[in-house]
Amino acid sequence: MKGSSFSGKCALITGGCGFIGSNLARRLLDLGAKVTVVDSLIPEYGGNLFNLDGIREKLSVNISDVRDEHSMKFLVRGQDVLFNLAGQTSHVDSMSNPQADLEINCRAQLSILEACRHFNPGIKVVFASTRQIYGKPDYLPVDEKHPIRPVDVNGINKMAGEWYHILYSTVYGVRACALRLTNTYGPRMRIKDARQTFLGIWIRCIIEGRPFEVWGGEQLRDFNYVDDCVDALLLAAEHKEVNGDVFNLGERNPVSLRALADLLVLVNGGGNYTVHDFPSERKKIDIGNYYSDASRFHAAVGWIPRVSLTDGLVQTLSYYRQYLSQYV
Amino acid sequence: MKGSSFSGKCALITGGCGFIGSNLARRLLDLGAKVTVVDSLIPEYGGNLFNLDGIREKLSVNISDVRDEHSMKFLVRGQDVLFNLAGQTSHVDSMSNPQADLEINCRAQLSILEACRHFNPGIKVVFASTRQIYGKPDYLPVDEKHPIRPVDVNGINKMAGEWYHILYSTVYGVRACALRLTNTYGPRMRIKDARQTFLGIWIRCIIEGRPFEVWGGEQLRDFNYVDDCVDALLLAAEHKEVNGDVFNLGERNPVSLRALADLLVLVNGGGNYTVHDFPSERKKIDIGNYYSDASRFHAAVGWIPRVSLTDGLVQTLSYYRQYLSQYV
DSSP states (O other), X not given: OOOGGGTTOEXXXXXXXXXXXXXXXXXXXXXXXXXXXXXXXXXXXXXXXXXXXXXXXXXXXXEOOTTOHHHHHHHTTTOSEEEEOOOOOOHXXXXXXXXXXXXXXXXXXXXXXXXXXXXXXXXXXXXXXXXXXXXXXXXXXXXXXXOOOOOSHHHHHHHHHHHHHHHHHHHHOOEEEEXXXXXXXXXXXXXXXXXXXXXXXXXXXXXXXXXXXXXXXXXXXXXXXXXXXXXXXXXXXXXXXXXXXXXXXXOSSOEEHHHHHHHHXXXXXXXXXXXXXXXXXXXXXOOOSOOBOOHHHHHHHOOOXXXXXXXXXXXXXXXXXXXGGGTO | XXXXXXXXXEEEEETTTSHHHHHHHHHHHHTTXXXXXXXXOOTTSSOOGGGGTTTGGGSEEEEOOTTOHHHHHHHTTTOSEEEEOOOOOOHHHHHHOHHHHHIIIIIHHHHHHHXXXXXXXXXXXXXXXXXXXXXXXXXXXXXXXXXXXXXXXXXXXXXXHHHHHHHHHHHHOOEXXXXXXXXXXXXXXXXXXXXXXXXXXXHHHHHTTOOEEEESSOOXXXXXXXXXXXHHHHHHHXXXXXXXXXXXXXXXSOEEHHXXXXXXXXXXXXXXXXXXXXOXXXXXXXXXXXXXXXXXXXXXXXXXXXXXXXHHHHHHHHHHHHHGGGTO
């Protein structure tokens, strides 16, 4: 992708101190954009100021919560594009505190869209949704025609948040689209615990020289390296063909969790893991094999994930070997 | 249906001063149930104390808002069944005040389900959902396999509210099911304006001797008389086969709006209407022809709508001729 269209443009990133947001901010700066990041820095979520290390002076950092509608009313003004990445992403937290999940993934999204509609109707919005909303798949790979069947409160609320974006695009002409991300990994992901992805805690353990736990092991999953995910977000921002629509990201070569664990050990040059049955609490919301069909997004904007799982894991481990102390 | 299973049972009805809730309360009293109704009596919604005229002494009326989680925590205790009918139902209001719609149709639903889970996990919950969440149909009649594609904020939030019920049933074992109601009409419906259904304002106009407005006219719709809807709610409460599942209500004989208007004039013994193009504001969310396939619910519990549109309109007009002043 060229990306030259971002030179001189103003971009706002909610969740901009988080994993994907901070990687996106770096790329946008490289492309010459004027970047503002918004983040609540709530400890349990993905925001970490160290993610902006080395670029803090080159962008504007606004610490506020997307639930703060007055802050958002101000911040959306004058922006060309909003990458709307802030969200509560934990399955488990959404079940133990469903109201907080609702506030962030639904109420705040409505506030943001209302702010765009009233104060910056010409903005383009790219919303980060999730493959979680498909639930347990009927068939593989899962395309966008697959029924939506969320298995947790987080999935229900993300689904509503996604629909608000499409609705505001259709009814009010606020140009918006949504990408349903699959498992994304790479430098700056949360590794303190499994709130973003189980792969985070695996990486932490292996670097700390401790065995990590594999639950099940035979389930297939697909992974996108964060640079590929950033490519997708930028392409979605650039292409008007995607407005009012929803697309899967994904990777055509899924791996089993056990194969992923073996690859991680190989790439790390050592390490151990143990295999466990699913805890009964998680079994109820287990979805079995899952991988996405991203061919519609490929056809629409030309997106192809370029970084292999091996290369991505090499980059990721290298990053955390250097900066582990900032993430634990 | 027998309905004898309700004798001596405790039933809670949210939105119980509203159109469907008050008709349901009357039936449950006839069946020997102990009934508590909850209603906020917010003027724009459907609650009207006159709907309980003549039965006020036979049931317990609790005026509170379902958003008041402490009230709900108390009220769900000791109930055998919860008919969860409270909701914001207006398309237009959901677009002008999306946050209020979210609070009622999502946040309050989560509070109610959390209250059931913690304080009365053995309760049975029947949730009133809506055919609105299907959006503009791909095919007719619309069955439960039809993709969900809400066209307004209300549809998105009702969809989330419905999914919470299914989730709490699947994950936590709180027995719950949802019925997707189509257009329901009959005595005690809101006729002050078109917030519940356009048919309300038609009925008011024709009884007041004024012409009513038909927008479009060729669109097909299906209608259920409120007594048939009450049958459906009771059957859903009685049958464990429906737990964790969602079913359409509906009527196999749809009518065009113009045919409905003609029938209303005929049944009334006179009256006039004018036909108009859709206002541009509404055109964006118009869904064209719509009618539901309720055969899955019929197969599950034996429900069949029994009251013809003509008979239902006769009953309805008769009611409002007598009690018009209580509803305008």
